[in-house]
Amino acid sequence: MKEGHTALEYYQQYKENKTCCGRRKLVLPLEQEEYIKEKVAQGWTPDVIVGRKEMPISCSMRTLYRRFKEKVFDESTLPMKGKRKPNGHQERRGKQAFKRNIAERETDYPIFKKEFGPIFKKEFGPIEGDTIVGVHHKSAVTTLVERLSKIIITLKPDGRKAIDIENAMNQWFGSIPRHLFKSITFDCGKEFSNWKALSNLHDIAIYFANPGTPSQRALNENSNGLLRKDGLPKEMDFNQVDQSFVSSVANKRNNIPRKSLDYQTPLEVFLSYVDESILSSLI
Missing domain, CATH: 3.30.420.10 (Ribonuclease H-like superfamily/Ribonuclease H)
Structure with a gap:
């Protein structure tokens, strides 16, 4: 090489330089994190937290959901999704004979x-x-x-x-x-x-x-x-x-x-x- 470095050294320098490229990982301010935790505890979803705009949040709704998936926030505190399963109960009290459709x-x-x-x-x-x-x-x-x-x-x-x-x-x-x-x-x-x-x-x-x-x-x-x-x-x-x-x-x-x-x-x-x-x- 022209400056006396080996190919391996150039490759290692390339890898080090590459770590400085691209978007930096988002870190929310402490007051925003506390606000998000408080509202989720009250039953709010990330969509509502961002859309309500009571406090400006430094990320989008999708990014906030990813923060939960990445365990930055406790995912178990989010409202549950999915259908409720039937409990197998069969009604035995009869049906109404006269009603307005x-x-x-x-x-x-x-x-x-x-x-x-x-x-x-x-x-x-x-x-x-x-x-x-x-x-x-x-x-x-x-x-x-x-x-x-x-x-x-x-x-x-x-x-x-x-x-x-x-x-x-x-x-x-x-x-x-x-x-x-x-x-x-x-x-x-x-x-x-x-x-x-x-x-x-x-x-x-x-x-x-x-x-x-x-x-x-x-x-x-x-x-x-x-x-x-x-x-x-x-x-x-x-x-x-x-x-x-x-x-x-x-x-x-x-x-x-x-x-x-x-x-x-x-x-x-x-x-x-x-x-x-x-x-x-x-x-």
């Missing part, structure tokens, strides 16, 4: 598409309802979700029978302004057999999704899964908790920003349509 909405509302939007999601007021059951299927919590704001409302009935659900719904409807909500779409559970009394007493349209089609109440089904993870698991006996507890579980989820709401929380969107003075009786 979800397809009747267009007949009942001549201006259905204009009033509710082409996919029934662009107008405030329609809600979806269901129950989630506790251990041994001996207790239940009624869950309601408003479709536009995605706010979750949980009610604690005294039992799982139709009369228990009716009493809890009557008490809740009695505490909110009349006609605040436009309609309710329930699943086909027999616990909603007293729907006619609810509909007549509170002047609200009640419908039922088709059997075996949870996609017609997809938001409610998804919300039930979130409530399960946030504090209402299948192993819990709901007879041992009160209304304040089930409301606190829903409130936690209602205060987590969502990408589908432009990184607003369900509570913030909900309050843009109702007066804050009636909030305590709603959720």
